[in-house]
Amino acid sequence: MDYSPELGGIIYQVASMARRAGGISFAGGYPDPALFDTEGLAAAFNQVFRDSFRVALQYGEREGHPPLRARLAAFSSTPSRTVAAEEVIIANGGQQGIETAVRVLTRRGDTVFMDSPVFPTALQAFHLAGLNGISVAKDRDGLIPESLEALLKVHAPKLIYVVPSYSNPDGSVLALERRRRLLELAVHYRFHVLEDDPYSRLWFDTPAPPSLLALSGEVPGARDWLIHVSSLSKLVAPGLRVGWMIPPAHLRQEFVWTKLATDIHSALPTQHAVENYWAAGRMEAHLPKIRATYAGRARAMHAALAEHLADRLDFAAPQGGMFMWCRVRAGGDARDLMDAARREGVYFVPGVAFYPRDADRATFRLSFATTPEDGIAEGIRRLSRVLAG
Ligand SMILES: Cc1ncc(COP(=O)(O)O)c(C=O)c1O
Known part of the structure; x- marks a missing residue:
């Protein structure tokens, strides 16, 4: 791979630069902190301090807090694929699910497929x-x-990594028929599919197609080849570090042992608080607000790009998630554009960070999640001046 930690690290560098400088940030895949339900979460944590603090301070079950596992199982279930609580392993964010799958399923020198552009921390x-x-x-x-x-x-890959719904970085959505075909190919050619699904609930006008997890109940044999990973980072708050993994039954024990070697189990006070938060109905109540806010911001970004930059950039209207993917028609390296934009107080991540090799350097990612609509319009105006200049 051409990938290097320095390249992938551009995201975090640009995001923290934007935070420090107080500019207009389209950089990190960070939820808007104004959208965190701090009141609901404070109540949920207070309930832990009051009712279950001693239990939560002790070592707990390696697979996670049982009531939260049951809740995540119900959240992940569909008519075609019912998930049992025992199938769910709570992880330290979705990232730990990715890392655990890599450890369980691959050895040095093995091949991993991915659609790219791709999430750099994977x-x-x-x-x-x-x-x-x-x-x-x-x-x-x-x-x-x-x-x-x-x-x-x-x-002969051991694994294919995909973000089927509102992918980071390009916002693409894997079409339903292609989802089925991917699972059929996995069964036929005997490779595992790692479905990373942090964004599917962030749809705007219509829900995302069924997840690979849901479809694995319809495609014969697919359940044995699918690892589903998801997260509350974009739905509740990333600092909580609550994600989960659903590996095939025959690999479950190995997933648990592998995670055990890393951290014994994920932090329990947080899991108790998240369970309280959900049980109080705050999760379901809050999610539509996040969706509506991001949908408005996505529309604002698309409209501003269409007004100011339609002749210079290729881009598509997002259907969900947090990102727009752009390509400069004239080519070049978006890192130069990033430097020029930074001088105008606008921050984004160049596409080079998102490829295993042969990067399309004229691409870049804009996140519409963090910045309110007026800031988005102003940021795109500044970007158009930079591109014109
Ligand atoms: C596609 C994708 N997978 C995984 C993650 C990691 O999320 P978490 O905070 O759940 O570890 C992110 C975060 O940006 C992401 O975009």
């Missing part, structure tokens, strides 16, 4: 594990099954 996990990363071609409907099949004739 790339970081593949890089540290010494994996050979290969991109599968994609379009707005996600990875292209014919390209995947052509690669499968040449390589």
